[in-house]
Amino acid sequence: MTDINGLPFLKMHGLGNDFVVLDVRDSGFALTSDRARAIADRRTGIGCDQVVVIEPARSNLSDAWMSLWNADGSETAACGNATRCVAWLLMQAAGIDRVVIETKAGLLDAESRGGRMVAVDMGPARLDWRELPLAKAVDTLNLGIGLGALQNPVGVSMGNPHAVFFVDDVAAIDLAVLGPVLEHHDIFPERANIEAAQVLGPDRIRMRVWERGTGITSACGTGACATLVAAARRGLTGRKADVVLDGGALTIEWLPDDHVLMTGPVALVAEGRLDSSLLS
Numbered sequence: 454m455t456d457i458n459g460l461p462f463l464k465m466h467g468l469g470n471d472f473v474v475l476d477v478r479d480s481g482f483a484l485t486s487d488r489a490r491a492i493a494d495r496r497t498g499i500g501c502d503q504v505v506v507i508e509p510a511r512s513n514l515s516d517a518w519m520s521l522w523n524a525d526g527s528e529t530a531a532c533g534n535a536t537r538c539v540a541w542l543l544m545q546a547a548g549i550d551r552v553v554i555e556t557k558a559g560l561l562d563a564e565s566r567g568g569r570m571v572a573v574d575m576g577p578a579r580l581d582w583r584e585l586p587l588a589k590a591v592d593t594l595n596l597g598i599g600l601g602a603l604q605n606p607v608g609v610s611m612g613n614p615h616a617v618f619f620v621d622d623v624a625a626i627d628l629a630v631l632g633p634v635l636e637h638h639d640i641f642p643e644r645a646n647i648e649a650a651q652v653l654g655p656d657r658i659r660m661r662v663w664e665r666g667t668g669i670t671s672a673c674g675t676g677a678c679a680t681l682v683a684a685a686r687r688g689l690t691g692r693k694a695d696v697v698l699d700g701g702a703l704t705i706e707w708l709p710d711d712h713v714l715m716t717g718p719v720a721l722v723a724e725g726r727l728d729s730s731l732l733s
C-alpha cells in the first residue's frame with residue numbers, strides 16, 4: 454500500500470518525547486524520509502519528535518519489527534521512549550505482559566510493570582569507537598572534543614550514537630546553540646545525540662538532550678541509558694540511577710551482562726487518520 458490517505462495513526466509519548474505511531478502490519482504502507490518529515494511537521498503535519506512504524510516480524514524471535522524516523526526524515530536504529538510505547542501497545546492488544554521487538558539495533562525484550570509502566574532491556578551499551586561510530590580511533594571515555602561549556606564527553610552507543618557531557622549546572626547550558634554544532638562535529642560521521650548531564654548523587658542524574666535529527670526533546674530513553682553508562686564509567690555514580698529529564702524521570706540500570714534496563718511510563722493521547730493532503 455502506498456496511499457497515505459486514511460492511514461490510522463496513534464499519538465503517543467514517553468515523558469513528552471512524542472511520536473506518531475503507524476501500525477502497517479496489515480496495510481504494508483512504506484514510510485519514506487519525505488513522508489516522515491511531512492508527518493512530523495508541527496504546523497502542516499501531525500507533529501512529533503519521531504515517526505514510529507510497527508511492521509511484521511522479520512524472524513520468529515520477535516513479535517514485531519519497529520522502524521524509527523526523526524523529524525528531519527533521518528532514520529535511527531534506536532529510540533527508548535518509542536520502544537516502551539510500542540511494547541505497551543503490543544502487550545495491551547495481545548493481553549500479555551512480555552514482548553520482543555526487533556529493530557536495526559537488535560532484539561529488545563520488554564515487560565509490563567503494571568499500568569502504563571514498561572521496562573525494556575535496551576541491549577548492550579556499545580563502547581568501542583567503531584560502534585558509535587567515530588571517525589577515528591579514540592578512547593570513548595574521553596572524546597576530547599568540546600564547545601563552550603560542553604567539553605570532553607563520553608561516547609556511548611545504544612544502537613545510536615550519544616556524546617554525554619558532564620557539567621556543574623545543566624540549566625546554564627545553552628543547548629539550543631551548542632547542540633546542533635556538536636551534533637555535526639566531524640568526529641561523528643553519522644552525527645550524534647548530545648547530552649548535558651549533572652550528577653546530583655550516586656543514583657540521580659539530571660540530563661537535558663539535543664537529539665540528532667530532531668533537536669531538544671523532553672526526554673530521550675537511549676540518551677538516559679547512555680548517560681547512566683557514561684557516569685558509571687567515569688565513577689560518578691553506581692550502575693543504577695534515576696535520570697531526571699525535562700519531562701520526568703527514567704530508572705536506568707547497567708546490568709552485569711552489559712545490557713541496559715530502562716523503566717518508565719508511556720502515554721496514549723489520541724488516534725486519527727492521515728489525509729493524502731499531508732503530502733501535498
Ligand SMILES: N[C@H](CCC[C@H](N)C(=O)O)C(=O)O
Pocket residue numbers: 470503523528529530531532533534535613614646664665666667670672673674675676
Ligand atoms: N528519543 C529517542 C532517541 C532518538 C534518537 C534519535 N534522535 C537518533 O537519531 O538517534 C529515545 O527515547 O531514545
